[in-house]
Amino acid sequence: MDGLQVSTAVVDDARSVVSLSGELDMATADLLWAELEPVLQPGRTVVLDCARLDFMDSTGMRVLLRASRRAGEVGGTFQMTAVPPPVERVLDLAGVTSEIPRG
Amino acid sequence: MAEPVLPQATASNSAEAAGGTAGVTARPVRLTVPADKTYVALVRSAASHLGARLGLTIQELTDLRLAVDEACGLLLLPGEFQTTGAELHCRFDEYPDRLAVTVSAEAEESAPDVDGFGWSVLSALVDELRWSYQDGWAKVELVKRATAAER
Numbered sequence: 061m062d063g064l065q066v067s068t069a070v071v072d073d074a075r076s077v078v079s080l081s082g083e084l085d086m087a088t089a090d091l092l093w094a095e096l097e098p099v100l101q102p103g104r105t106v107v108l109d110c111a112r113l114d115f116m117d118s119t120g121m122r123v124l125l126r127a128s129r130r131a132g133e134v135g136g137t138f139q140m141t142a143v144p145p146p147v148e149r150v151l152d153l154a155g156v157t158s159e160i161p162r163g
Numbered sequence: 164m165a166e167p168v169l170p171q172a173t174a175s176n177s178a179e180a181a182g183g184t185a186g187v188t189a190r191p192v193r194l195t196v197p198a199d200k201t202y203v204a205l206v207r208s209a210a211s212h213l214g215a216r217l218g219l220t221i222q223e224l225t226d227l228r229l230a231v232d233e234a235c236g237l238l239l240l241p242g243e244f245q246t247t248g249a250e251l252h253c254r255f256d257e258y259p260d261r262l263a264v265t266v267s268a269e270a271e272e273s274a275p276d277v278d279g280f281g282w283s284v285l286s287a288l289v290d291e292l293r294w295s296y297q298d299g300w301a302k303v304e305l306v307k308r309a310t311a312a313e314r
Binding site for chain 2: 115153
C-alpha cells in the first residue's frame, strides 16, 4: 500500500504547484484536502500535477471538485495538469470533466 | 419404462461436465481485511492480479480496479451501507471469461446511495452489479467480463 505523496511548490506570489504521486482514494483524500485548502487563496493559481498519480476513485474526485469550488468562491484558480487515463476515466464517468480547468 | 432413457441422459450430462467447464469456478479466492479504508488498496491489488490472469485489457483492468474500490466504498463510506462489522469479506470467483467479485460486511439494515457518485461510477464500469442486505449482512456483487476472452 503505497498511499499518496503530496508536495507543494510555491512558484511565485500567484502560483503554486501541488504534485501528486501514488493513489488518491478514500484513505488518502483527506490528506490531499489538508494540503490544498491552505493554498486556495484569492488571486492564486493552484496547479495540481497528476503526472505520477496512478489511481483516483470517486472520493478523491470529490476533493478535486471541492477544491475547484473553493477556488471559485475565493477568487482563485484551480487547475489540473498531466492527467493520466485512469484519472481521466473517473472524471468522465462522473460527468465532471469540464468542471475542472486544465493548466 | 424410463429405464432406457436414464443411462443416456446420465452419459450426456457427464460429457457436458467434462467438456464444458465454462461457468464452473475452480477455486474461489477469499480475502478478509479490516473494515478500514486504508486496506482497500490491498483489495484493489488482489483484483488487479486476478484480472491480469484473466487476460483483461489495460482499460478493463483500470475499470476493474476502480470498480472494486467503489464497491468497498459502498461498505466503508458514510452515507452508504451502515457497516458495523470489523471485517470486510471479499470473494473473487475466476471464470474463463469473467471475474465475479463479492464484497460483504456485517451491517445495520441499510442501503447504498444509488444516486451518489460511487454507485453511478461503479455501474458504468461493470457488466453486472447488485447490492443486497440480508440477515445482518450487506453485500455488493459485481461481474467484470473479459472482452478478449469472448472472441
